Amino acid sequence: MTVNAPKTNGQQPRRLLLVSVPRTASNLLLKVLNISNQPNLITSPKCGYFFYDAFMTAAKDGRLSRPLDQWTADEKNETKSTFQRCFNELEEYTTRATAENKTMFAKEHAFWFVNPGAFTRSLGDTDTPDDLKEFHISLPGSYGPTQTFSANNQTVLSDEYLRTWQISFIIRHPALAWPSLYRAMQKLLKEGFIDDDGVKGVSIVNMTLTYSRNLFDWCIEQPDESVTPLVIDAHDVIHNRAVVTKFCEMAGLDPTAMQYEWSGAKPQSDHASLGDAEEQKRIAIFLSTLQESTGIVKEKAPASVDIDAEVAKWRVEFGDDVAQLLEKATRDSMPDYEYLKAHKVVV
Template sequence: MATQNTPNRMILVSVPRTASNLLLKVLNIPKQPNLLTSPKGGYFFYDAFMTAGKDGRLNKAISEWTTEEKSEVREAFQHAMTDLEEYSARARAENKIMFAKEHAFWFLNPGFFSNMTHGAISDEDLKTFQVTVPESYGSTKTFSQNNSTVLPDEYLRTWQLAFIIRHPALAWPSLYRAMQKMCQAGFLEDDDAKGMSLTNMSMQWTRRLFDWCLEQPDAPVTPLVIDANDVIHNPGAVIKFCERAGLDTASMQFEWDGGEKKSDKWTPDRASENNPAELARQQKAASIMLSTLEGSTGINKDKAPESLDIDAEVAKWKVEFGEEIAALLEKATRDAMPDYEYLKANRVTA
């Protein structure tokens, strides 16, 4: 959606466990010659989302938040926006594509989490977290129905949005396993793992952003969508995605040296800037989420069976997780299937 008068820049919108880091590995994002990104490959809104979720805030109605809590979260989103703009300015100066990967709900307005669990939220509460963008993006700042983010329509239109999806019956149990490891490592309590899993196990925000793209007057083509199954089984689709994203296909890789630790390169954000213990904690958490990729030397096709039977998967979950969690995963999977199938029908194919 970016125009000729704005930087050529892309946000890859993901949800956890959709093989988004594998896609970045195959595209070889750090070594793309005409691209600029952060050392984390994006994640500009990580700190903002973690701030919003601190002390169980996302489980409370916004009306129950203190003024200080609201200010702290809005400031964190504003910092993320500022950092994103600083990188964009660098990319423009270097005549490069600006690239960022963000989970859909990381730059979601926190008011919509409250709306999910506590009913309708006022426009005034939503405005609390909407960021201020530079005047160069125009004097009007609108938020159309499918824009649930903290970023106004006028700003989002200056980015090309792309999406990665994965079958919920693969993504959601993988996420819960990762949350279990987080609990075992002392990062989360068991109840937090359940709460975070439910918050994360949704493709509705991805779909809403996809539909938002289709509504824009300067977006005559369907935005890019790639399925994790194609990343693993269909290299032609990844090559086409790479081409359509304006990236260099010659830099792509389907095999690599093992042992590279992306989590070790996790750079300080504002929460860990002057706090070595917090940085070490974030690096450890990243190593849990990236363990499969960091231990690989290429694409592991066992991680994506060609076909799935949800009933058969539920039977496996009951054995692995017990009846309660299996029921949680089944409901989240079946609830997400319409959004997944809708997005899958619009994916890049080869």
């Protein structure tokens, strides 16, 4: 079973990590939980996403489509240094939270802090465990003298470090999440932020729950007695307030701070106030529904999903080739989705 992070007082953990994948309503969950206004909590202006730059560095120039032995020394060094820089920024926030006796919160997409070698191994290369060590984060001595990486820990962060966090997961039916992601990619293509190859490449890398499941399994394999990691389904975020309240309480957050209505105007602290103009445009594409809403849009989560019926719609909307890509990604993801769903918070 997973290891809870140290407590501040009562049931409040010092470190809470929400692991997501794109288009799982994770930003909606943060909006409902009112993360930015939770008392006794510290997070970044983006509520996490510390490892975004690291993943983008690992993915650039087609690196993730090449075995590690085909990476140049400069590519490896740049990727490692970016992961380390991202971790150092995260550590600054967690150190501050500890000093102020507050909970640290971060949301990260599962694959953003996965070791790049975990991607390239699927290409049939001959990487050994030693080849992956160069991407491992260098930790401060306060985390202990050793760093171990058990089989289900495919991240750049050691078992010892991950155990300092209470980890939770948000999931969504792949037949809803993956076409939503592809639509967002098409908008990026239209704006010139990505090319056709990039659309398919990013979609394939992102359309999986494998890394979430691996980390979930890592959690429940940990030796110290604790609780199973929290899992919440996007359908419940949209349709079941009781589940979200229970998730909030089990995560050690304050349910009285939760909200189900908000202004459609974008506050200054939102993502769009961060970064350059192009980055703001990219963020706006992914957050358009949420930023234009004044509450939960329930039609985004139908009561039931028929994959065959969805595939027929995709053929009309995207054409046969893309529909085939989406169908394969969806069916390949279903075992992981059903597995994680079986562990979700219920009332």
